[in-house]
Structure formats: C-alpha cells, structure tokens
Amino acid sequence: MRWALARRSISKPDEIAYYRAYAPLQVTVQELVQVAGARWAIEECFQAAKNECGLDQYEVRRYTGWYRHITLAMLAHAFLAATAHQPSEKGAEQVGQPGSSGSQWRRFGDSWQLVVPGPRT
Numbered sequence: 001m002r003w004a005l006a007r008r009s010i011s012k013p014d015e016i017a018y019y020r021a022y023a024p025l026q027v028t029v030q031e032l033v034q035v036a037g038a039r040w041a042i043e044e045c046f047q048a049a050k051n052e053c054g055l056d057q058y059e060v061r062r063y064t065g066w067y068r069h070i071t072l073a074m075l076a077h078a079f080l081a082a083t084a085h086q087p088s089e090k091g092a093e094q095v096g097q098p099g100s101s102g103s104q105w106r107r108f109g110d111s112w113q114l115v116v117p118g119p120r121t
Contacts, residue, residue, distance in 0.1 A: 001025045005036055049077040 005019040019036045049055040055073040060066050 001027075001114060003027075003032055005032055009037070046075070048081075049073055053077045 001023060003021040003023055005021060007019070009015045009017075012050045015080065019032075021032055021035070023032065053073040053076040055070070057064060057076070058069045
C-alpha cells in the first residue's frame with residue numbers, strides 16, 4: 001500500500017512536512033510515524049560522520065573503494081560514539097569545569113565543533 005503522512009511543526013504551525021511511504025495494509029499509523037521520526041536520528045548520525053570521520057571525503061572510482069571507505073568511516077564513527085558515551089555510563093566525573101577552558105572546541109551531543117567568534121550583528 002501507499003501511504004501519505006503530513007506532519008505539522010508545533011513551533012511553526014504553518015509549516016507542514018509530507019512523507020510518502022510504502023508499507024503493508026496491516027501497518028498502523030503509529031508505526032509509520034515512528035519510522036518517519038527515526039529518519040532524523042539517521043540524518044544526524046550521517047552528518048556527524050561527515051564532520052568527524054570524513055564520510056564525504058572520497059572520490060568514487062570503483063564500488064570496492066567506495067564500500068571500504070564508507071565502512072571504515074562508519075566504523076570510526078561508531079567507535080568515537082561508543083568511547084564518548086562510555087565515561088558517562090561508568091559515572092566518571094567531568095574533568096575540569098565546563099566552559100572554563102580557553103579552547104574554541106565545544107561539545108554538541110556526541111560531536112565536537114570548532115566555535116569561532118564572529119562579528120556580532
């Protein structure tokens with residue numbers, strides 16, 4: 001069956017996102033909504049892998065090289081995510097005070113981003 005979902009933003013009620021889905025007739029609307037919502041977590045994972053592991057830094061010449069690059073980049077991203085999550089699981093204390101260092105690197109979720117002060121507007 002073909003399904004059509006429409007989602008309205010709570011913060012911007014005039015914006016509506018549409019989804020097309022292909023699923024069996026027995027699928028409930030709740031399952032379709034869960035699958036549509038999972039898309040954002042997957043998108044964030046790929047974006048983090050592009051930023052941190054060079055997922056998008058390849059030139060496709062042959063399938064084998066592309067497959068190896070994607071596999072190694074995603075493996076590196078999984079390793080970084082697991083090691084970043086590990087200290088918080090064990091209850092380890094934070095080293096230093098957050099925000100007290102002079103470094104321009106800031107942690108956003110499971111990734112680190114360089115924050116460069118720009119002109120204030």
